[in-house]
Amino acid sequence: MTILEKIIADKRKEVALKKQLIPTRQLEQSVLFERETRSLAKALREGSGIIAEHKRRSPSKSVINNSLSVQDVALGYETASASGMSVLTDGKYFGGSLDDLLLARAATTFPLLRKEFIVDEYQILEAKAHGADAILLIAASLTRKEIEDFSAFAKALHLDVLCESHNKEELLKSIVPNVDMLGINNRNLKTFEVSIEISKDLVSLIPNDFVKVSESGISSVSAIKELQPYGFEGFLIGENFMKTDDPGASAKEFIEQL
Numbered sequence: 703m704t705i706l707e708k709i710i711a712d713k714r715k716e717v718a719l720k721k722q723l724i725p726t727r728q729l730e731q732s733v734l735f736e737r738e739t740r741s742l743a744k745a746l747r748e749g750s751g752i753i754a755e756h757k758r759r760s761p762s763k764s765v766i767n768n769s770l771s772v773q774d775v776a777l778g779y780e781t782a783s784a785s786g787m788s789v790l791t792d793g794k795y796f797g798g799s800l801d802d803l804l805l806a807r808a809a810t811t812f813p814l815l816r817k818e819f820i821v822d823e824y825q826i827l828e829a830k831a832h833g834a835d836a837i838l839l840i841a842a843s844l845t846r847k848e849i850e851d852f853s854a855f856a857k858a859l860h861l862d863v864l865c866e867s868h869n870k871e872e873l874l875k876s877i878v879p880n881v882d883m884l885g886i887n888n889r890n891l892k893t894f895e896v897s898i899e900i901s902k903d904l905v906s907l908i909p910n911d912f913v914k915v916s917e918s919g920i921s922s923v924s925a926i927k928e929l930q931p932y933g934f935e936g937f938l939i940g941e942n943f944m945k946t947d948d949p950g951a952s953a954k955e956f957i958e959q960l
């Protein structure tokens with residue numbers, strides 16, 4: 703079993719339990735359900751293109767940073783002119799939570815992406831109820847039908863959809879009308895190997911009406927400069943900022959060089 707399969711198996715159990723405890727109607731009654739969302743795809747096209755991530759730990763790196771408050775990180779990223787923020791909400795493998803999303807929302811107004819292993823529409827309602835503007839779908843663990851259904855469900859809630867893939871087969875499966883952004887994950891979620899060459903190799907398969915996003919393993923401004931001519935307009939960066947004492951200040955310094 704790969705780590706991704708293990709995460710997904712755990713996630714299915716977690717969602718089944720949560721569904722019993724918090725009914726969807728309770729999520730729909732949340733104050734944030736009424737909030738007007740902001741488009742992450744549009745923000746990427748109009749701004750710096752950086753999606754800065756809050757990530758305490760990961761299966762590949764163990765602890766990255768455990769001593770910061772998510773509100774401070776969120777405000778720092780917004781002040782740095784990141785186009786949006788990715789908030790990891792998985793607890794078991796990434797040390798995140800839906801409370802992190804809620805606190806990031808309370809601290810900022812820029813677009814927030816719920817970074818989660820989505821296996822059920824219920825999690826999309828949770829995203830909306832906790833202040834997200836966009837959701838992530840991971841093609842490696844979804845069928846084309848699920849990508850179609852989940853993205854249509856998200857759109858109906860006015861949430862943008864970033865669908866990520868790591869190879870040709872996953873990418874072709876992700877080209878569905880309700881997806882706004884197609885992400886290429888430079889990290890193989892099965893082996894953790896990272897290379898930005900993956901982004902360059904796959905980008906030509908992405909039709910023009912999708913915002914192209916390169917994800918993971920980006921640690922220098924020169925990597926961005928290398929990727930931009932290939933048509934990438936979004937760049938998802940986590941560890942490079944989170945490993946420092948002040949991720950917001952690191953993001954600011956980075957974005958000023960773009």
Ligand SMILES: O=P(O)(O)OC[C@@H](O)[C@@H](O)c1c[nH]c2ccccc12
Pocket residue numbers: 755757817818840866887917918919920938939940941942
């Ligand atoms: O920390 P990095 O290498 O900059 O990567 C950020 C982000 O791309 C990565 O956390 C990520 C991309 N897709 C994911 C799916 C699940 C969990 C995490 C991820």
